[in-house]
Amino acid sequence: MATPARTPAAAGNILEVRNLTKRFAGLVAVNDVTFDLRRGEILGLIGPNGAGKTTLVGMINGTIEPTSGDIVFDGHSVLGVPAYRRAHMGIGRTFQVMKPxxxxxxxxxxxxxxxxxxxxxxxxxxxxxxxxxxxxxxxxxxxxxxxxxxxxxxxxxxxxxxxxxxxxxPTLLLLDEVMAGLNHVEIEEVIEDIRKVRDQGISILVIEHVMKAITSLSDRVFVLHHGEKILEGPTEEVLRDPRVVEAYLGKKRTKS
Amino acid sequence: MPGKEGLTLFFPEKMAERVLTPVETRAGSAKRTIVFVIVLIVVAALAALPWYGNSVLVQFGISVLLLATLAQGWNIIGGYTGYASFGNSVFYGLGAYGVAIAMVQFKLPFWIGMIAGLVLAVVFAAALGAAVLRLRGHYFAIATLALAFIMTAIVSNVEIAGSNIGLVLPLLKSDVLFYELALGLLVLATMTVWWLANSRFGLGLISIRENEEGAAVMGVNTTLYKTLAFMLSAAFTGLAGGIYAYYITFIDPVGVFDVGLNVKMIIMAVFGGPGTVLGPVVGALILSTISEVLATKVTSIASMFFGIVIVIAVVFMPRGIADVLRRAGRSPLRYFVDNVRTHRL
Structure with missing residues (x-):
């Protein structure tokens, strides 16, 4: 590995994303996003369609090259490391558009x-x-x-x-909408599966629109909207936040 | 509570003794043994052919064996890795010229020429692969096709390769030797493909064919694997070209850098079953025989008839003979109709 280990302070985090930005010609898909994923935690990532969630996952696992920013996995920057090497390092992912x-x-x-x-x-x-x-x-x-x-x-x-x-x-698992299209029973099964996976010490980033999954699984949640992180915190708190409601449902009409 | 299955998930070695229904394994290995024995008998019969067949048959044999080797070589990059190469005729030509230049210009023995041709083809594949293996699907096919076309022009201007006149090699009147060499090469190529089909490397290639991005994400070094597959394909193709050059004793750029030959190897591999171990060999044998019989019996419409055979084959059995054998068993009619339906013709 070319890059030396980072600060000891990072020991508790398996993944550190710093000021990550991705621009596609004219469009900023992910804008200056920073977050940490702690070892053994399940971090929820929510946001409306087109918020940049899948792009973010792509940059973490190496299928998309970021425009700027840094990704530190297990104490090493993985910028420029090809996807297959990141797989060897322990980053696994699922695709929203499945790739069997x-x-x-x-x-x-x-x-x-x-x-x-x-x-x-x-x-x-x-x-x-x-x-x-x-x-x-x-x-x-x-x-x-x-x-x-x-x-x-x-x-x-x-x-x-x-x-x-x-x-x-993997030691880090990126789950991109694994529950989309499943019925309630199947969702319960997958939630149970993910919990078991976490119990083995695997850290998980879970992208999901199924709120039940987010509330029952995530230790923390962060919200992406128009490519920017608008909120981060404990699950219950975040989901109650008016900004999240607004991002998903639109602004409440007020008399003026 | 973490489930029991959850815990074992990370200690596969503890689960080693489990599953693998013994009946299945035994049936599978028995079938394998039968196929292996049949192949062994066929190879022995083929090896002995010069002693019971006439010279016409031996010459036909050389041509079929070389074509089968080419189809098998193409199978590695086209059938297993999923990259439809039109550049394999270039490797063939380079192998042929390696032998010709070594023997004519440097008066070196044949086997050194073979090594020269092999190195030429493999190095060229590595360099070419670095450039064109980034392209996928039709773009890869077109890029290699373009190269195959300009190769004739390039070699026609290389003085050491005899320019556009070509090279005349020393004559060795021993068809038996060429026959056995060609057979040996085909066996080597087929054994290599058999190894591919059962190895980690081969699984990597297949996963690239099935979904390249999916393969990379699961840890397959796609760039390296594709390039190695291309080089391996070039190695067998180049060696076949080398044998051909010495056997035919005269080569020129138009003759050995023939895109038509590339089309032939693709047709044979696809007809037999791309991505299978024996398919391309069987395909080469059947198609060569049909075309040979037609050429002697009904000369005038032979090529048309050959074309019709191929069209029918592609319509009714697009996945080749190997797939027919595997899946058409129970209801042949339904199998063929299903093929027409699923491939929308």
Whole structure:
């Protein structure tokens, strides 16, 4: 690693995002965002559509290059580090627009993560497959491991997306709307799954529109609106804040 | 409360003895053994062919074996990695010229020429790959195609390569040697692809084919893997070109940098089943045989008929023979109709 470890004060944080900005021609998608993710915590990220949440996740895991700012993961700046190396370092993510390997079986899908993920993955094929199978059973796909990924229905694809990220054995997990399109029962299951994942010491950034998930999972929440962080704090407090209500529902009409 | 399954999630080694239904494994390995034995018998029969076949058959064999090697070489970059290369004919030409230049200009033995051609093709693939493997889909195909076209013009102006006149190699009248060399190369290429299909490296390539961004995010060094696949593809293609040069004893730029040959290898690989171990070999064998029979029996409409065979194949079995064998078993009619339907033709 080229960059030396940062200040000891950072020890409690697995991720530190500093003044992160992303400009696409003419549009500022993420503007000067700063936040910390503590070790072992679940941090909620909410904001209306187009707020820049997915762009932010893309910059953290290396699929999008930031315009300016810094990202410190585990004490090292990961700016300029390619996505695959960040995966080796322990950053795993799911995609809102899912990215399965359509022609491969469910097991093979997860096996890619097991064989290439954190620390370069598990080299032994049998053990990698065992791990992949375990992750699939964990998310409830144990019975579908021999099906082709493109034969899965919507909810199962979401589960696969989660299993693929878990199979990488990440220390930081970025979940981009894994519950969108799921019904209430399925959402409860996924919430329970995420809680179990956290209990293993994995730090999680969860983007979600499903408020029940945010309230029951997040230790803290921060709000992105038009690319800027407008609020950060304990979940209950943030969700009651008029600015959050406004960002989501619009301004309350007042007589004037 | 953390669930039990939650805790074990991070200690896969503890779970090693579990699952893997023994019946499945045994059935799978039995099937594998059968295929392996059949392949072994076929290879032995092919190796012995010069001793029971006539010289025409041996010459046809050389041509089929070289084509099968080319299809297999293309299979690595096109079938497994998902990059439809039109630049493989360039590797073929470089391999051929490596041998020709070494033997004619430097009076070196054949095998040194082969090494020269191999190095030329592989180094070229690495350099080319760095530039064009950033492109995806059609753009990659077009970029490599453009290169394949200008290659003829470039080599025509290289004096050491005999300019546009070409080079005449020393004559070695031993078809048996060329036949066995070509067979050996094909076996080597196929063993390599078999290894790919079962290795971590191969899984990386397949994941790139299926979804490149998804692969990178899960830890696959996509740039490195693509380049290595391209180089591996170039290695077998270049070696095939080298054997061809010495066998045919005369090469010129138009002849060995032939884009038509590239199209042929793609058709054979796709016909047989891209991304499978034996598909391209079977495809090359079947298509070469059909085209040979047609050329001798119905000369005038042979090429048209050949075209029709390919069109029908693409419409009804776009994933190749390997897929037909795997999935058409139960209801063949439905399989073919489904193919037409899903691929919207």
């Amino acid at each position: 390997f359509p022609g491969l079986t469910v097991l093979e899908n997860a096996a890619v993560g097991a064989r290439f993920g954190a620390a370069g993955g598990i080299k032994d094929m049998r053990r990698a497959q065992d791990r992949a199978r375990e992750c699939l059973e964990f998310v409830g796909l144990g019975r579908r491991i021999d099906q082709r990924a493109d034969a899965l229905g919507g909810p199962d694809r979401k589960r696969l997306e989660l299993a693929k990220a878990l199979s990488m054995k």
